[in-house]
Amino acid sequence: MEQPNLIYIDKLARDDESIKKRLVEIIKTEFPREKKEYLQSLENLDYKKIEENVHKLKHKISILGLEKSYEIANEFEHNLRTQKLIDAKRFEKILIAISEYLKTI
């Protein structure tokens, strides 16, 4: 499985450590909250909410350079419009990978 990275954030921060630090901190705060909301929506089988949650998480996935995972998330979001949860397992693996990565930075 592909690994999250900070290439986009590094490019954006242009060697400014304070910008990089701030962005990483915000992602570390926002991501667990968004993940929790997603899992809650999943438990409630609230498809509209799940779609919204996946959409929001997609941005974090792309910021962390996970191109293939982004495609999976896209597909998942698309399928959710017809109330299909077939990509949920794959999506959860992405979230776990990000959670693990965020502990290391």
Place this chain on the structure above:
Amino acid sequence: MDCIIIDDEETARVIIKTLCDEIGDLTIIDEFPNAIQAIKFLNENEIDLIFLDIHMPDFNGLDFIKALKNPPKIILTTSDTKFAIEAFEYDCIVDYLLKPIEISRFEKAILKAKKQQAIKISNTNSNALDHKNDFYVNIDRRLIKIDLPQIYLIEAKGDYIHIKTEDKNYVVHSTLKKIEEKLPESLFLKVHRSYIINVKKIIDIEDNSVLIKKDVIPVSRSKRPELMKRLDLL
């Protein structure tokens, strides 16, 4: 350009702020996690540009645009391509940026926004110049005529602007942005967020300031090239 950001995701707002800092000449006046708060703000404030997320809970970006009577220029920021065609049906939409926003793509969008703003100001100024060489200001319930070429400096102070002319000074309850739209571009230039000067009245220029009459007026770094270009025309 005065801007606001509307996005329910803090990460996205910080990224846009960072990109704006890179470009310069863009001032983020405020940021909002939802469209409702932004509408309240826009009812009381004028801005040039909005960075707007489409996908927000309750009230999405396109609903937000429909709710505005006189929308400023808007750059859409989204992770979704499905609204692209609909988006360009709105005249106010300058560009459509896909997240994560790349620096070079962001720069292009800002260039587009600046060009459109320049055309708008130029059209307004041309109209103003075609029709009149003076305007009226409301002071203590009196409408007072001011000859435009007589003005040498306009300064913003809180909710008021101070108009300085050869003979007299006037204090008017208005904004610099409103008066800028009434002034001919050939004569006036906003050199700082608080000052508009009559370029024909400049006595001398130093690095970051101009002398007009006895007033030393600061010139923003971003405005200096435009000022120098205008002086070449004199």
